[in-house]
Amino acid sequence: MRAQPQASHFIDGAYIEDTSGAPIDCIYAADGTQIARLHEATPALIDKALAAAARAQVAWAALRPVERGRVLHKAAEIIRARNAELSELETLDTGKPLQETLVADASSGAEALEYFAGFAATVTGQTVPVGGGDFVYTTREPLGVCVGIGAWNYPTQIACWKAAPALAFGNAMVFKPSEVTPLCALKVAEILIEAGAPAGLFNVVQGRGAVGASLVTDKRVAKVSLTGSVPTGRKVYAAAAEGIRHVTMELGGKSPLVIFDDASVEDAVGAAMLGNFYSSGQICSNGTRVFVQKGLMPQFLERLKARTEAIVIGEPLEEETQFGPLITSEHLEKVMGYIELGLQEGATLITGGARLNRPGNYVQPTVFAGVTDEMTIAREEVFGPVMAVLEFESEAEVIARANATEFGLAAGVFTADLARAHRVAAAFEAGTCWINAYNLTPVEAPFGGSKLSGVGRENGHAAVEYYTQVKSIYVGTAPVDSPY
Numbered sequence: 001m002r003a004q005p006q007a008s009h010f011i012d013g014a015y016i017e018d019t020s021g022a023p024i025d026c027i028y029a030a031d032g033t034q035i036a037r038l039h040e041a042t043p044a045l046i047d048k049a050l051a052a053a054a055r056a057q058v059a060w061a062a063l064r065p066v067e068r069g070r071v072l073h074k075a076a077e078i079i080r081a082r083n084a085e086l087s088e089l090e091t092l093d094t095g096k097p098l099q100e101t102l103v104a105d106a107s108s109g110a111e112a113l114e115y116f117a118g119f120a121a122t123v124t125g126q127t128v129p130v131g132g133g134d135f136v137y138t139t140r141e142p143l144g145v146c147v148g149i150g151a152w153n154y155p156t157q158i159a160c161w162k163a164a165p166a167l168a169f170g171n172a173m174v175f176k177p178s179e180v181t182p183l184c185a186l187k188v189a190e191i192l193i194e195a196g197a198p199a200g201l202f203n204v205v206q207g208r209g210a211v212g213a214s215l216v217t218d219k220r221v222a223k224v225s226l227t228g229s230v231p232t233g234r235k236v237y238a239a240a241a242e243g244i245r246h247v248t249m250e251l252g253g254k255s256p257l258v259i260f261d262d263a264s265v266e267d268a269v270g271a272a273m274l275g276n277f278y279s280s281g282q283i284c285s286n287g288t289r290v291f292v293q294k295g296l297m298p299q300f301l302e303r304l305k306a307r308t309e310a311i312v313i314g315e316p317l318e319e320e321t322q323f324g325p326l327i328t329s330e331h332l333e334k335v336m337g338y339i340e341l342g343l344q345e346g347a348t349l350i351t352g353g354a355r356l357n358r359p360g361n362y363v364q365p366t367v368f369a370g371v372t373d374e375m376t377i378a379r380e381e382v383f384g385p386v387m388a389v390l391e392f393e394s395e396a397e398v399i400a401r402a403n404a405t406e407f408g409l410a411a412g413v414f415t416a417d418l419a420r421a422h423r424v425a426a427a428f429e430a431g432t433c434w435i436n437a438y439n440l441t442p443v444e445a446p447f448g449g450s451k452l453s454g455v456g457r458e459n460g461h462a463a464v465e466y467y468t469q470v471k472s473i474y475v476g477t478a479p480v481d482s483p484y
């Protein structure tokens, strides 16, 4: 099988197999062939991973931050040197075109490692005078063993966005990739060891929801960071609450992209396409509700249709392919169900809407216009290449409609009027917003959602809040004033 790893799990510095765990078959989304067979982690392996992490964390946290940073820097260097091989694996794991994975996945992981490598040694506390010569100083301490649980759309990026801050700040991690894309995180674990990380610091265990659930409730675990859907987020957040564990929840969205009629049409069309068709639409922050001001609508739709129909759909490993399959045949059925609902509920199909007559889970990039706020495709996360275009007239109206959703992951605005751009961005109820850009997620910027889309932030300075805890130390300098 073309992507079979050495073994299913990476625990305590080495690959390890136990075929008594239920099988996980990896299917290449572009042609339906099996590329690997892995096995779920047994309770004994889960225990081994958590014990290794707990042991490794103590010595790792005692290192100077600059020493921890050195290991992460080295890992980033190795990832960059092996980008071609890692990108090909990402493509096999997910079906995303190589054109994307060569620039967006392993390299994004490397950036996270570089960023947090440099950040580690800058983390300091405060000195707080409290009167009478006494003072309090604070330190930021690691949380301990962190559990990372990943979604399937960005397996390398998700593993690195969680591992990099966790390790930089002195924690250890047990990571469970999505059972749909189990391959890439193993490479991250292998590379960290090659870079000099101690055995046990970053472990990968495979499995479905039950394996994730057993990690979340283990007494050795201090923090859980999940990237996944809102329904899973509810379960994981509740389970973590039982043990009063720290959490980061990176969940789903139904984000608005608002285009005023003074915007550059080409830029707005380009952003709407990026925010709906990149990774075949399987990106959490996608701007799937595209609000276009009435005056611009005809021109916008004309250019959108022409440019969408020119997208090169094909075999993901071929260089010219811009658009690949959906992750699984089950997900293809789900996305086709939403397209069917769009038609039934009266939206106008501008382009796409059909599956491709070839092996693999291919559906055309699809655009619906005439979408109203009540339609299912305007309310629910499709997580596929289905753009809903809605018309609006005024700024006040579009802000109210953009915010009328239970999600709050992201939002974008296109306009030539910068005062309006800032006003609209300030009014968005979303954790991550863009002005005259969409879906750019540099590691320097905090990323995450509000409302049902999540709790906490990944990346940027904000990440230190989610992978450390503050300790206050009061220093008395005078005789103790006791009434007893």
Ligand SMILES: NC(=O)c1ccc[n+]([C@@H]2O[C@H](COP(=O)([O-])OP(=O)(O)OC[C@H]3O[C@@H](n4cnc5c(N)ncnc54)[C@H](O)[C@@H]3O)[C@@H](O)[C@H]2O)c1
Pocket: 149, 150, 151, 152, 153, 154, 176, 177, 178, 179, 207, 208, 209, 210, 211, 212, 213, 214, 216, 227, 228, 229, 230, 231, 232, 233, 235, 236, 249, 250, 251, 252, 253, 283, 284, 285, 381, 383, 409, 448, 449, 453, 454
């Ligand atoms: N906000 C973000 O940063 C972000 C990024 C990528 C994807 N997502 C979201 O992820 C979803 C798509 O990914 P998915 O289908 O893999 O999501 P999912 O919720 O089905 O699964 C996510 C992960 O949770 C695990 N899991 C399932 N049940 C569990 C339980 N009870 N306890 C512990 N772990 C459990 C799964 O095995 C998987 O590893 C979309 O909603 C998308 O928007 C969010």
Ligand SMILES: O=CCc1c[nH]cn1
Pocket: 153, 154, 282, 283, 284, 285, 439, 441
């Ligand atoms: O899928 C969600 C996270 C993300 C956004 N852009 C790239 N990755």
